[in-house]
Amino acid sequence: MSEQVRLRGGEPGLAAPTVPGASRPVSPRRRGPLGWVDVRGRRLGSWAFILNRLTGLGVLLYLYLHLVILSQLARGPAAWDSFVSLALSPAFLLLDVVLLFGLLAHGLNGIRVTLVGFGLVIDRQKAMFAAFMVLGALVLLVGALRIFTTG
Amino acid sequence: MAARIERSRAGGATWTPSAEAERPTWGWIWQAVSGALVLGLVTLHMIANHFVVKQGLRDFQDVVAYLSNPVILVLEVLFLFVVSWHGLLGLRAVIFDFGFSPRTERRITRVLIVAWVLTVLYGLWLTSTVIGYK
Numbered sequence: 001m002s003e004q005v006r007l008r009g010g011e012p013g014l015a016a017p018t019v020p021g022a023s024r025p026v027s028p029r030r031r032g033p034l035g036w037v038d039v040r041g042r043r044l045g046s047w048a049f050i051l052n053r054l055t056g057l058g059v060l061l062y063l064y065l066h067l068v069i070l071s072q073l074a075r076g077p078a079a080w081d082s083f084v085s086l087a088l089s090p091a092f093l094l095l096d097v098v099l100l101f102g103l104l105a106h107g108l109n110g111i112r113v114t115l116v117g118f119g120l121v122i123d124r125q126k127a128m129f130a131a132f133m134v135l136g137a138l139v140l141l142v143g144a145l146r147i148f149t150t151g
Numbered sequence: 152m153a154a155r156i157e158r159s160r161a162g163g164a165t166w167t168p169s170a171e172a173e174r175p176t177w178g179w180i181w182q183a184v185s186g187a188l189v190l191g192l193v194t195l196h197m198i199a200n201h202f203v204v205k206q207g208l209r210d211f212q213d214v215v216a217y218l219s220n221p222v223i224l225v226l227e228v229l230f231l232f233v234v235s236w237h238g239l240l241g242l243r244a245v246i247f248d249f250g251f252s253p254r255t256e257r258r259i260t261r262v263l264i265v266a267w268v269l270t271v272l273y274g275l276w277l278t279s280t281v282i283g284y285k
Contacts, residue, residue: 053245060238067274074280077211084208103197107190114183117175150207
């Protein structure tokens with residue numbers, strides 16, 4: 001029994017259509033980033049791949065925003081404490097929930113991709129993806145409640 | 152680039168070493184290893200900096216006190232190294248999806264390594280500046 005798994009520049013093969021002897025999943029879709037927006041023949045694995053790419057880019061963007069904002073610390077107590085009061089506004093708290101979503105979706109899906117990449121649980125990928133996303137939704141719910149209720 | 156995974160006779164999974172494209176790339180392995188580290192460190196970071204802190208964010212004095220704890224300092228600096236590495240390596244994978252020549256790919260890799268070094272240096276400068284307020 002063998003299964004095709006894309007390691008880089010493609011989708012991890014969540015039941016990707018394969019032909020015996022073919023070196024890659026058979027798909028009418030475009031390759032490369034343009035293929036991400038091409039919905040023909042999409043399977044769950046494709047959506048998981050896109051989710052991982054988009055949340056990864058989003059979280060990377062956040063990382064650099066975060067590092068830039070932290071430079072307020074170098075400017076001393078007044079600068080930092082005025083940022084803190086801004087960050088406690090409801091609009092910022094909503095962005096925190098978006099961030100938490102990105103971290104959970106990317107981190108939990110990353111566990112699945114890593115396990116599959118090392119050849120583990122390859123025949124239970126859909127169930128694993130679903131389980132991780134349910135877990136992520138629960139943590140997101142609890143986290144969002146905490147974010148909006150702690151004062 | 153595809154990699155074939157097969158179940159070995161012993162029941163575990165192994166990489167088939169036959170074809171050129173069928174090995175995991177060094178980038179992928181580093182991504183998995185750094186990803187595992189980030190998973191632990193980001194969880195710690197979020198809990199320690201936000202979920203156990205009153206109002207979810209420390210004021211200046213508390214930030215200085217927090218970073219002055221040597222264990223915290225080591226963990227946060229490690230997080231800085233690993234998370235920026237993981238993020239830029241991921242960006243590299245996304246850029247490589249556009250299908251550049253090997254020469255351009257090497258150039259992109261060099262630029263991203265420089266970006267990583269600059270990010271880490273900035274983070275270290277900022278950390279030492281904050282601790283300097285103690």
